[in-house]
Amino acid sequence: MISDITLGQFFPGYSPLHKLDPRTKIILAVLAIVTVFLANNTASFVFLTLITLLLISISRISLDVIIKGIKPILFILIFTSLLNIFMTEGRGEPLVDVWIIKIYTEGIVRAIFMALRVTLLIVLTSMLLTYTTSPIALTDGLESLLSPLKRIGVPVHTFAMMMSIALRFIPTLIEETEKIMNAQKSRGADFTSGSLIKRARALVPILIPLIVSSFKRAEELATAMESRCYRGDKNRTKLVKLEYRARDLAFMAVSVLILTAVALLSTLPYSMSFSGLLLDIIFYKI
Amino acid sequence: MISSYKKAHLSQISYKYAAVPNGRKSKKTEKNMDNTLIRTENLTFFYEGEDGFADTAEQKGVKNINLIVNRGEYVAILGHNGSGKSTLAKLLNMILSPTSGKIFIDGVDITREDFTEDGVFDVRRKVGMVFQNPDNQLVATVVEEDVAFGPENLGLPREEIRRRVNSALAKVKMTEYARHAPHKLSGGQKQRVAIAGIIAMKPDVIIFDESTAMLDPIGRRDVIDIMKELNRNEKITVINITHYMDEAAGADRVVVISEGEIVMDGTPREVFSDVKRLHKMGLEAPQSSELLTELNSLGLGIQGEALTCEECVELLLTKLDGHR
Numbered sequence: 001m002i003s004d005i006t007l008g009q010f011f012p013g014y015s016p017l018h019k020l021d022p023r024t025k026i027i028l029a030v031l032a033i034v035t036v037f038l039a040n041n042t043a044s045f046v047f048l049t050l051i052t053l054l055l056i057s058i059s060r061i062s063l064d065v066i067i068k069g070i071k072p073i074l075f076i077l078i079f080t081s082l083l084n085i086f087m088t089e090g091r092g093e094p095l096v097d098v099w100i101i102k103i104y105t106e107g108i109v110r111a112i113f114m115a116l117r118v119t120l121l122i123v124l125t126s127m128l129l130t131y132t133t134s135p136i137a138l139t140d141g142l143e144s145l146l147s148p149l150k151r152i153g154v155p156v157h158t159f160a161m162m163m164s165i166a167l168r169f170i171p172t173l174i175e176e177t178e179k180i181m182n183a184q185k186s187r188g189a190d191f192t193s194g195s196l197i198k199r200a201r202a203l204v205p206i207l208i209p210l211i212v213s214s215f216k217r218a219e220e221l222a223t224a225m226e227s228r229c230y231r232g233d234k235n236r237t238k239l240v241k242l243e244y245r246a247r248d249l250a251f252m253a254v255s256v257l258i259l260t261a262v263a264l265l266s267t268l269p270y271s272m273s274f275s276g277l278l279l280d281i282i283f284y285k286i
Numbered sequence: 287m288i289s290s291y292k293k294a295h296l297s298q299i300s301y302k303y304a305a306v307p308n309g310r311k312s313k314k315t316e317k318n319m320d321n322t323l324i325r326t327e328n329l330t331f332f333y334e335g336e337d338g339f340a341d342t343a344e345q346k347g348v349k350n351i352n353l354i355v356n357r358g359e360y361v362a363i364l365g366h367n368g369s370g371k372s373t374l375a376k377l378l379n380m381i382l383s384p385t386s387g388k389i390f391i392d393g394v395d396i397t398r399e400d401f402t403e404d405g406v407f408d409v410r411r412k413v414g415m416v417f418q419n420p421d422n423q424l425v426a427t428v429v430e431e432d433v434a435f436g437p438e439n440l441g442l443p444r445e446e447i448r449r450r451v452n453s454a455l456a457k458v459k460m461t462e463y464a465r466h467a468p469h470k471l472s473g474g475q476k477q478r479v480a481i482a483g484i485i486a487m488k489p490d491v492i493i494f495d496e497s498t499a500m501l502d503p504i505g506r507r508d509v510i511d512i513m514k515e516l517n518r519n520e521k522i523t524v525i526n527i528t529h530y531m532d533e534a535a536g537a538d539r540v541v542v543i544s545e546g547e548i549v550m551d552g553t554p555r556e557v558f559s560d561v562k563r564l565h566k567m568g569l570e571a572p573q574s575s576e577l578l579t580e581l582n583s584l585g586l587g588i589q590g591e592a593l594t595c596e597e598c599v600e601l602l603l604t605k606l607d608g609h610r
Contacts, residue, residue, distance in 0.1 A: 010427060012465045135427045168427045171469040217422045224423035227379050227415045228483065229407055229439040239434035239447045 009171070010134050016247065017059040017132045022141025024248040025128045028255050032124040035259045036117055044265035045116055051258055052120055052127075059132050069126055070119060077115045084111035135167035137240065144242055157233035165221070173214065180209050322393070323491055323523055324355040324378060324413075329387035331377055346370040348377070348546040351387070355491070355525065360517040362534035362554075363527045363541045366568040370546035371527045375495045378525075379415050380406050392490065411440060414489035418496040420476035421469075429471075429479050430455065430464040436487040447486075454486040457520070458512055474505020481512055491523035492516065498528065510536065531558070531572045535593040542567065555591050574598035 012018075020028075039048050056066060070077075088111075090104025097103075129138060143160035150156050181191065184205050191202045329351040348370040355361055365371040376382040377389065380396060388397045395401075396409050417423050426432035430451050437447040455461045458478040468476055477497060484492055494513065498506040510533055517524045526533060534540045540557040542550035544567040550557050558564070558571045561579040570576060574592040578601065582588055588605050592598035 010467065012428065012467065134431065136431050164427075165425065168425065171467075172421055175469070217419075220417065220419060220422035221425070223376075223381055224415075224417055225425060225435075227381060227410055227413075228436040228487065229410045230435070231403070231407065231439065235441040237438055237441050237444065237447065239431060239438060239444065239451065241444060 009130060011061055011065065011131050012134070013060060013132070015058060015060045015132065017055070017127070019247065020132075020251060021242055021244055021248045022133050022137040023145050023242060024244065024251060025133055026138075026141050026145060028251060029125050029128045031255050031259055032128065033121065035255075035262050036120050036124065038259070038262050038266055039117070040113070040266045044262045045113060047265060048120055048258075048262060049116070052123055055124070055127055059127055061127070061131055065131070066123055066127075069131075070122060073118065073122060077118060080118070081111040081115050084114050135164050139164040139167075140238065140240065140242060169217070172217075173210070176213060177206065177210055180206050321356045322354055323357045323359075323391070324353070325390040326351050326353045326377075327388040327390075328352065329374075329377065329384055329389060331373055331382060331384045346373060346546055347385075348373050348543070351546075351548060353541065353548060355523060357490070357523055358517070358521050360514070360524045360538040361526070361541060362537035362539070363525060363543060364529065364531070364534050364557075364569060365527075365543035366529060369543045369567075371543045372495050373546075374543065375415065375493045375525070375527055378493060379413050380409050381415075411487060412490045414484035414487055414492040416477070416480055416484055416492060416494045416497045418499050420473055420480050420500070423480045423483075424468045424476060427467055428464075429460065429466050429468055432468060432479060433482045433486050436483050440487060450486040450488070451482075454482040457485055457516070458482045472505060473501045474508050477501060477505060477509055478512065481509070485516070485520075485522075489522065491525060493525045493527065495527050496529070497526075498530065498533065506530075506533075529569075531570055535572045542569065544568075554593055558593060559591055 017025075036048065039045050056063065085103055085107045086101065088104055088107030089102075090106035092105065094102040094104050095108070133141070139160040142163070143156055146154070146156045146160075185191070189202060189205060191199060191206075193199075194202070330347070330349045332347040346368045351374060353374075363371050363374065373382065377384055378391070384397055388395060390396070391409050392412060394405070394409075396405065424432050425435050433451045433454055434447050437450050442450070451464075452461070455464055458481050460475065460478050460482060463471065463475065463479075468479060471479065481492075481497075492513075494509075498509050501509065513524050513526060514536065516522045524537075526537060528534060535554045535558065537554060540550070540552065540554050541548055542557060542564070549567065550560070550563070558575045561571045561575055564571050571579070572593055574595055574597065577598060578588055578592060586605070588601055590601050592601050
């Protein structure tokens with residue numbers, strides 16, 4: 001049930017994407033976000049979707065996993081799509097005009113683009129970061145990218161360690177939440193019916209044991225880390241050394257090219273009318 | 287299995303000198319000084335804010351512990367819940383500092399006032415600890431990165447870390463899981479990873495603080511087998527803190543702690559022969575010893591001791607043969 005959530009989980013593997021330097025992947029993720037926001041017409045979105053599919057096939061992560069990762073944001077997707085469909089005012093004749101509801105072609109186009117944009121954003125960033133990068137590598141990458149900040153006294157290592165521990169305990173805490181929920185259910189607790197307030201209240205008997213046990217875990221983990229000679233980044237070495245290779249440079253170059261391509265595609269003058277034409281064909285001529 | 291137990295018992299030396307009364311050293315102790323790894327003198331610890339032994343139910347202190355552990359020993363520390371046995375472990379690893387008394391690790395007094403942070407670091411490198419809950423001691427999200435955590439903290443060069451990680455994983459038979467995520471492993475497997483993380487630091491002694499308490503029977507057996515192998519093949523001193531009598535029966539030496547004090551110290555045979563005394567402290571002897579005591583109390587007069595099931599069967603069969 002809850003443990004079906006794949007968002008933010010690492011799938012170990014040996015694909016070219018897995019082998020990329022985590023710093024490269026963080027930079028690529030930033031580039032990907034910029035690229036997704038640059039796209040604003042059919043041509044650029046089709047191009048970006050193809051690139052994303054290509055990336056998925058390179059990573060050798062199954063489509064099921066990706067789809068499962070999108071599921072939690074499905075509600076947001078539908079909600080924003082509906083808002084876009086009903087709230088957008090177009091220039092031409094409305095497609096549907098019943099009572100106060102007016103649906104324009106532009107609204108549908110915008111809804112599709114918005115949904116696609118959010119989906120691509122989630123898929124691209126989770127592909128690049130969480131699915132193919134071990135959280136430790138990710139935090140190592142962040143630590144290394146942010147290390148210039150150490151000079152002005154920012155505890156970069158501590159933050160990186162905190163983040164990696166948080167990531168490490170997500171599955172453990174999910175498992176525990178499920179266990180506590182089952183235990184409470186077996187005592188007759190009901191989480192699924194009643195008003196919103198009643199349901200929120202029903203969560204209290206889950207949250208309290210969860211918080212208490214998290215504190216206990218934190219203490220035990222701190223003790224275990226100390227007894228394994230942990231003392232911050234003082235004189236600490238790493239098993240995995242971060243190194244930029246030819247592969248990293250290639251990926252960077254390609255993604256800069258993609259960004260440029262998308263930027264160019266989205267400046268095509270007939271952008272909106274082209275998309276509008278497509279929808280006209282779909283909704284009227286059939 | 288039976289033969290390995292017997293071998294362990296045959297090679298036993300007497301540990302009569304082990305418990306030194308009130309810091310007075312016997313001649314035998316002095317002779318074995320170079321072989322001593324851990325020595326405590328009148329070690330006492332109270333949890334903060336408590337007077338005497340009014341500790342909380344979960345956390346109990348220790349008092350006047352005089353214990354010597356020699357290099358290469360396999361010691362089981364027995365005691366029921368709240369007997370102070372985990373406190374003792376935490377004191378040896380410098381997670382807790384004693385209220386009074388002294389601790390010597392490898393001849394170094396770790397209770398000295400001017401003990402530096404580097405000193406603490408050194409003690410923790412020598413004294414490895416494996417805890418009860420395997421989930422709460424794994425730091426990384428990939429098995430081999432977790433095993434590397436300790437060596438990384440030691441500041442070892444990369445190639446050395448890689449070598450140690452590989453050999454440690456091989457020793458606990460987890461090599462094929464090197465790239466797995468720990469939360470997908472079973473409890474016993476997680477605990478084996480935790481042990482590998484300690485082995486990779488190459489400690490002189492590994493303290494297992496109830497490391498089998500949360501495992502299923504198969505996981506428990508695996509962990510116990512690893513303890514024995516480490517002790518026999520790697521010459522690592524093993525201290526197993528437990529309340530399972532059957533685990534203690536496999537050790538070279540058993541130390542029983544009750545109410546924060548050492549009450550019995552000797553070979554498993556010596557300790558488990560006194561079933562009545564164990565009962566008084568809320569402990570049980572291994573089932574075979576319990577059975578023989580029961581039978582003898584009915585007047586069967588069976589001679590000898592049995593720590594394992596097989597030994598017990600043998601004794602009973604000889605007894606039955608005698609009757610025929």
